[in-house]
Amino acid sequence: MSFESFGLHPDLMRAIAEAGYTSPTPIQSQAIPVVIEGKDVMGAAQTGTGKTAAFTLPILQRLMPHANSSASPARHPVRALILAPTRELADQISQNVTQYARYVPLRSTVVFGGVDMNPQTAALRSGIEILIATPGRLLDHVQQKTVSLASVSVLVLDEADRMLDMGFLPDLQRIVNLLPKARQSLLFSATFSPEIRKLAKTFLDDHPVVIEVAARNAAAENVSQVVYVVDRAESKRAAVAHLVRSQGLRQVIVFTNTKIGASRLARELQREGIPADAIHGDKSQPERLATLERFKKGEVEVMVATDVAARGLDIAELPAVINFDLPYSPEDYVHRIGRTGRAGASGQAMSLMVAEDQRLLAEIEKMLRRSIPKESLRPQREPVRAKSAPQEKSVHQDPIFSQPYQPKAADPVGLAPPASGSAASAVPVKPAVSGRALPSGIRRAPRTVPALLGGKQKA
Numbered sequence: 001m002s003f004e005s006f007g008l009h010p011d012l013m014r015a016i017a018e019a020g021y022t023s024p025t026p027i028q029s030q031a032i033p034v035v036i037e038g039k040d041v042m043g044a045a046q047t048g049t050g051k052t053a054a055f056t057l058p059i060l061q062r063l064m065p066h067a068n069s070s071a072s073p074a075r076h077p078v079r080a081l082i083l084a085p086t087r088e089l090a091d092q093i094s095q096n097v098t099q100y101a102r103y104v105p106l107r108s109t110v111v112f113g114g115v116d117m118n119p120q121t122a123a124l125r126s127g128i129e130i131l132i133a134t135p136g137r138l139l140d141h142v143q144q145k146t147v148s149l150a151s152v153s154v155l156v157l158d159e160a161d162r163m164l165d166m167g168f169l170p171d172l173q174r175i176v177n178l179l180p181k182a183r184q185s186l187l188f189s190a191t192f193s194p195e196i197r198k199l200a201k202t203f204l205d206d207h208p209v210v211i212e213v214a215a216r217n218a219a220a221e222n223v224s225q226v227v228y229v230v231d232r233a234e235s236k237r238a239a240v241a242h243l244v245r246s247q248g249l250r251q252v253i254v255f256t257n258t259k260i261g262a263s264r265l266a267r268e269l270q271r272e273g274i275p276a277d278a279i280h281g282d283k284s285q286p287e288r289l290a291t292l293e294r295f296k297k298g299e300v301e302v303m304v305a306t307d308v309a310a311r312g313l314d315i316a317e318l319p320a321v322i323n324f325d326l327p328y329s330p331e332d333y334v335h336r337i338g339r340t341g342r343a344g345a346s347g348q349a350m351s352l353m354v355a356e357d358q359r360l361l362a363e364i365e366k367m368l369r370r371s372i373p374k375e376s377l378r379p380q381r382e383p384v385r386a387k388s389a390p391q392e393k394s395v396h397q398d399p400i401f402s403q404p405y406q407p408k409a410a411d412p413v414g415l416a417p418p419a420s421g422s423a424a425s426a427v428p429v430k431p432a433v434s435g436r437a438l439p440s441g442i443r444r445a446p447r448t449v450p451a452l453l454g455g456k457q458k459a
Contacts, residue, residue: 006032009064011103012057019099025050026213032058035186040208042200043188049213051188052096055082055156060101062154063129067105076107076127077151083135083175085162086308087112087285088292093158094132106130113137114285121146135163135171142178149178156186157203161196161331169199176203193331223341225349227361228377236324236352237265239377241272243350244302249320251295254304255336257325265324266304276302307332315339323351326360330367352377 002023003016024032027045034041035058045051059080068075082097084090094110101108108130109123117140124131124147131138131147141147155176157163163172185204189196192212200208230239240254256262259280269276277291277300295303296315307327318340327333340347351372353361365371 001029006036006057006061008057008061009104012060012100015100015102015104016057018102021053025054027051027211028054028057030211030213031055031188034209034211035059035184036061038062038184040184040204041186041188042192042197042204042208042210043186044192044212045188051158052093053100055158055186055188056093056097056100059130059154059156060097060104060106063106064104066129069105073125073127076129078128078131078147078149079151080130080154080156081149081152081175081179082130082132082156082158083138083163083172084132084158085134085166085168086159087114087134088288088308089159090132090134091289097130097132101130108132111137111141112285113140114288117141117144117146135168135175139171139174142175149175150180152179152183154184154186155179155203156188157199158188160187160199161189161193162335164193164195164199165329172203222345223337223347223349225337225351225372227351227353227372227374229353229374230377231354233354233356235378236354237268239352240265240302240322240324241269241274242377243322244269244274247320247348250298250301251315251318252302252320252322253315253318253336253339254302254322254324255327256304256306257328259306261325262304262306266302269302269304274302275300276304278304279308280306281308307336317345318347320348320350323349326351326353326357326364328360330364333364333367 003013003021006024008016025045026049027043028050031041031043031054035055041055043051043054045054063079066079070076082093084093090110090112094108097108107126107128109120109128110132111117111120111124112134113136117137120137120141121144124141133141138147142149157172163169185208187196187200187204187208228239228243230236243249244252254265256265259282262278262280266276266278277294279288279291283291291300291303294300304324321337321340323333323336327336337347337349340349351361353374361372
């Protein structure tokens with residue numbers, strides 16, 4: 001099958017050819033004809049198999065009768081609404097829509113949080129047919145009366161399972177209530193959970209066309225997977241540096257479960273001399289986009305990310321991903337490793353695991369219905385200095401310090417540290433017998449108060 005068999009408009013075919021597409025993927029082959037017919041669709045496919053084109057191309061085809069070059073905003077009402085859970089995914093979809101509609105007089109724009117609303121408002125008021133949005137920011141514009149959804153004829157929920165995970169269900173219900181009841185609804189995702197099927201019954205018609213081109217929750221076959229078992233959590237940072245260097249990785253996404261963990265790991269890798277940066281929800285959208293752009297250009301070799309980046313990132317020929325933390329949700333594992341091995345290319349998915357992660361791994365393998373190969377990994381550490389013969393150490397507890405003072409080898413043995421802020425030098429103190437109390441009847445040597453403080457010697 002070829003794209004010509006779908007009967008797409010010549011201007012769309014020209015954009016497809018320039019994008020380098022030669023033949024449709026399985027999800028595109030099955031979804032495009034059905035969407036063109038105007039039917040509701042539930043589409044599931046492995047991440048990276050072209051879901052965005054599977055719904056964008058037929059939507060553009062259906063909107064071709066409304067295409068016009070008029071400058072009047074009234075001639076460009078919102079006719080298609082595409083909802084995405086994250087800013088990154090919304091931005092990626094917008095780029096694809098712009099690419100496919102390059103030679104078609106249909107306008108599009110994207111709105112998401114974390115950036116100034118004024119440019120978005122200006123774009124909406126100028127008139128657009130295709131609106132890509134995150135639910136929260138779309139409702140902000142609805143409240144500000146800068147957008148009308150009364151003319152929407154096609155609704156797309158992309159990565160709807162992620163929307164549920166992020167708590168967007170109330171926002172989705174509010175948005176759907178603003179749309180015309182007579183519309184086409186499409187739900188696309190890499191995974192179909194029972195909750196998603198329940199959601200589909202609410203937003204789609206009674207008999208949507210269900211398209212599943214791969215086993216449910218399956219990972220791409222062209223992505224090699226391995227789990228490296230490390231002895232303790234503190235060894236993971238060294239393991240990441242070892243994998244990056246030993247395998248010559250110049251572009252890799254490392255996933256963590258927390259925002260703090262992502263920032264910390266990025267800083268530690270930088271100290272190791274590895275160009276790294278973090279991307280997560282606490283960073284502003286301009287910061288996240290700047291990091292992503294530097295990563296695509298190769299200025300950043302390791303991008304440490306939370307699951308906010310697991311959806312929507314389309315990095316051409318990304319060779320590998322590393323799970324610094326195994327995800328709490330098995331479905332997120334599929335999305336994470338789906339960042340590599342896209343469009344038929346091969347990729348590597350490496351995960352780090354300590355003994356406490358065994359339960360998380362078991363849930364992932366249960367979902368995949370397969371066992372992931374495991375290897376022990378003990379990254380090289382700095383050589384441990386040779387230990388000298390045991391020597392009796394002097395431990396002095398000074399009231400100025402909260403912890404016992406351990407004199408260094410270069411210090412004169414038996415000298416207490418100078419008082420904080422004092423210019424007086426340390427004075428001899430008789431050390432205690434290491435490991436046991438002084439014998440009964442023996443008193444400690446008198447301590448000397450520096451003359452600089454004007455004190456007198458006391459017993």
